[in-house]
Amino acid sequence: MSADTVVTGLGVVAPTGLGHEEHWANTLRGASAIGPVTRFDAARYPSGLAGEVPGFAPEEHLPSRLLPQTDHMTRMALVASDWALADAAVDPAALPEYGMGVVTAASAGGFEFGHRELQNLWGRGPAHVSAYQSFAWFYAVNTGQVSIRHGLRGPAGALVTEQAGGLDALGQARRDLRRGRPMVLAGAVDGSPCPWGWVAQLSTGRMSGETDPAAAYRPFDTGADGYVPGEGGALLVLEDEESARARGATRWYGRIVGYAATFDPPPGSGRPPNLLRAARAALDDAGLGPEGIDVVFADAAGTREEDAAEADALRTLFGPHGVPVTAPKTMTGRLSAGGSALDVATALLALREGVIPPTVNVGRPLPGHTLDLVTAPRRAPLAAALVLARGRGGFNSAVVLTGPH
Template identity: 65%
Template sequence: MSAVVTGLAVTAPNGLDTEEFWASTLAGANAIAPISRFDAAGYPVRLGAEVRGFDPAEHLPGRLLPQTDRMTQFALAATGGALADADVDPDRFGAYDMGVVTAGAAGGFEFGQRELAALWSSGPEHVSVYQSFAWFYAVNTGQISIRHDMRGPTGVVVTEQAGGLDAIAQARRRLRRGTPLMVTGGMDAPLCPWGIAAQIPNGRLSHRDDPERAYLPFDTDATGYVVGEGGAILILEDAGHARDRGAPHVYGEIAGYCATFDPRDGSSRLGAAMTGALADAGLTPAEVDVVFADASGVAELDRAEATAITGLFGPHGVPVTAPKTMIGRLLSGGAPVDVATALLAIRDSVIPPTVNVSRPVPDYALDLVREPRITRLTNALIVARGYHGFNAAVVVRAVR
């Protein structure tokens, strides 16, 4: 049994849909800019990567708008796009033949902040009844399953940036246990005062005000990361099921996965996750055509990742890219966007660039792709790390 991706939809700071995102990514369009969703003048972090121009009323019925946080509106819109891309009409499936597993990190912070402000300023009678669930990190899974009557296996994974890969892997497990179709991915919208304040204490956010110099993974001038919002939703199916129903296209196979956890001594188990994912896919390092890096932008973490990559592939042994330099780190949405980007790269035989990194650290010995590189791609390795030591790696493979 192989798990294949038959539909995908990206909602990102540089594109409201998949093809707009992909064109912007290949063009190297930087979506990092001053935060406009709230007044960030008094915060040490004033840059973010916002999804601009998104109107939830264009994607959702009016009754859902007051019930949902921005991240859930993104997730519902992207799910509709992914189902359409896969030519899946849920009404033609049995309700128990479809399941949902998503990743969550920040949860509905903006919704929760607004309602708690109402509680403190006006009293409990002014708090929306929807506060009971709209803030919850599992709400995207629930709202997707309700909207499309998907009563099969459901779940949510909370491992920060690594969560999107963990959710995809969990969806693959459910396919192996007999569910024909799974909706998976991740979405976050942490660009609100609470969302930013929750991350400032980790000491990893860039405090720079220049959008082109704020997020520079693997660069000698790296000072941290920039927060973004958005993510991606994917439709996973058993390959035989996709073939039998006449799926219009298959982007690729989720061929391998492994997760590890860093011990308390500060050492990294990221290399073990990468090795495990290749073993699960039945690949040698020589068969990997590109690595989509986690790219934290924190010098210590960048060095650990570079060491893991060169330890597995050798110095300059594999092309490495981090298109997230255009959109920031999207928490649970970041890794699904990388998976979608890898699948589009395989489709179009081009490695997208890592922008703004002008002075890569020589000692890292990475073949960092800084301009679009035309090349035939078959196997891509996607790497992600979550705060507090979560590591995950996924291999996607072309289905030709």
């Protein structure tokens, strides 16, 4: 088998659109999907904005038997898996029994499902708690339900590294391919817009308290005061290139050519964060120098301290204004593990089209960051992209992508 990992299918369920083409069109338009929370009454909370997936009706996509046993997040993941496999023209039933694996990442699990069942427990008694509570809340549930739905019996995995998880799932899938597995479905769909999940988000102390959607999430801006959470993400079909050609695949979105992950030192240690090390290691893995990268999809935490740390890493690696930097997640909010997986899908579409999507709502970028921040769609020759992600607790991940040619 070859060492090249190609992406042959995309399944996107995002605040910016259902399906990757709708997501891409809205992203290029700079159409922000951040708005007031509708999935529960957030009036009593200090933060009330989110990036919610509009128009998602699971009963239109999934059999009715699955609805009582799945959380909203898992339903989105199942639909994303359907779309990714269809986009890659893969029929799971035609594969060898152990021919395809599944690796997903999540941070919250099925919090909305769990919240509802806890209400039933305390309000109505244990007889009213669903038997599906035993697994529907669990962070690994998407891997399990996707593998069952499609009969995928190859190696499976679930990772919990918050926002970095979407990249880490792809890194794990790439390792599986290099060990001889021909095909893996990987990525992340995440998010928990429910009271239980909201309290978990608020506990970070980093959520924006703004009520204006256009002012709430402005990474690298002079007015940055936190982030807005969201829901959704992307699942991708990853294949060994030789295996893809052997099954008759004639096109792919691009290649994953580099991946690395690092962990930050303990708080108070006086040692710097390790995002820069992750980026350098991913470039080394790809066999590229900084000059080989045409665009960076930033983690874009949205807080002054974290934005400054990322800007410093990019300045050290590429030089001041050394590479175009974008953060299209300003249109969706931070989707936990789903956010970085969606960034990879968006970056692959950018490589395909030769257009860098914009960072929205950042009207006053901090000049001290010395970033070439892309705030309007920009046409450019794009051969390689670097995607960065950081997860709460000190996780750093980086992926290098190249285009389809």
